[in-house]
Amino acid sequence: MSNVFVVAIDGPAGSGKSSVSKAAAKQLGFAYLDTGAAYRALAWYLDDAGVDGSDTALVIASLPAFEYRIGTDPDEYFVLVGSTEVTEAIREPRISALVSQVARVPEVRTFVNNLFRTIIASSEKPGIVVEGRDITTVVAPDAPVRILLTASEEVRAARRGAELSGDAAKTAAAALAKRDRADSAVTEFMTAAEGVDTLDSTHLDFPATIAAVVERVNRARNI
Ligand SMILES: Nc1ncnc2c1ncn2[C@@H]1O[C@H](COP(=O)(O)OP(=O)(O)OP(=O)(O)O)[C@@H](O)[C@H]1O
Ligand SMILES: Nc1ccn([C@@H]2O[C@H](COP(=O)(O)O)[C@@H](O)[C@H]2O)c(=O)n1
Numbered sequence: 001m002s003n004v005f006v007v008a009i010d011g012p013a014g015s016g017k018s019s020v021s022k023a024a025a026k027q028l029g030f031a032y033l034d035t036g037a038a039y040r041a042l043a044w045y046l047d048d049a050g051v052d053g054s055d056t057a058l059v060i061a062s063l064p065a066f067e068y069r070i071g072t073d074p075d076e077y078f079v080l081v082g083s084t085e086v087t088e089a090i091r092e093p094r095i096s097a098l099v100s101q102v103a104r105v106p107e108v109r110t111f112v113n114n115l116f117r118t119i120i121a122s123s124e125k126p127g128i129v130v131e132g133r134d135i136t137t138v139v140a141p142d143a144p145v146r147i148l149l150t151a152s153e154e155v156r157a158a159r160r161g162a163e164l165s166g167d168a169a170k171t172a173a174a175a176l177a178k179r180d181r182a183d184s185a186v187t188e189f190m191t192a193a194e195g196v197d198t199l200d201s202t203h204l205d206f207p208a209t210i211a212a213v214v215e216r217v218n219r220a221r222n223i
Pocket of ligand 2: 017
């Protein structure tokens with residue numbers, strides 16, 4: 001890996017990984033890599049092509065044609081599959097409900113992890129905040145800052161529910177718990193691995209959570 005300073009952040013669904021990581025990256029002048037977007041984009045791609053995401057052989061066979069690009073500038077975030085911008089579409093509850101079944105396939109994980117390592121190594125900023133489920137343990141276990149960002153399930157569900165409307169808001173808590181259960185069978189993100197710092201935002205507001213991340217990074221950089 002290159003000399004880029006990696007901040008690795010993992011956590012369960014709705015713990016604030018993307019919003020906090022993006023804001024911390026902006027404050028630090030770092031790049032930002034949302035790894036969940038790759039799994040979501042693959043789920044979107046398969047769904048769009050009418051491929052059954054539960055058919056492991058078909059999912060693996062689809063990987064070579066999956067053209068994926070993500071913006072790592074926190075001010076210009078985008079996600080592309082081929083020439084289609086899917087930045088918003090991959091956040092839909094429908095895709096959230098499909099994503100775990102593709103993320104459980106080891107060949108998918110190897111494929112996207114190679115992409116992530118390439119993106120990290122080619123970053124032109126002094127550092128990069130990388131968030132997901134297995135960043136502190138698998139993608140960047142040697143990162144100088146490793147954080148497990150968490151919050152109680154009730155608080156996470158309430159924050160996620162507040163973003164949604166209609167039926168999706170009502171079912172947000174159940175959907176979030178279901179996804180965590182499925183993802184926990186594949187990666188460990190509910191408890192911190194050795195050397196990983198737990199940041200519990202249950203009783204912290206958004207600015208205080210960002211400040212806690214930035215403070216950890218500055219301390220590690222002796223700033
Ligand atoms: N400390 C906080 N206080 C209040 N709201 C917060 C805090 N942290 C995050 N949020 C809000 O919680 C919601 C969920 O955050 P976010 O989407 O970043 O989580 P996530 O971990 O990336 O979720 P997912 O894994 O489902 O993509 C957002 O509306 C975000 O603004
Ligand atoms: N490192 C990662 C990141 C994500 N996943 C899977 O992708 C889904 C979407 O992630 P979000 O962070 O956008 O919620 C997540 O539910 C996991 O299935 C992963 O396995 N590893």
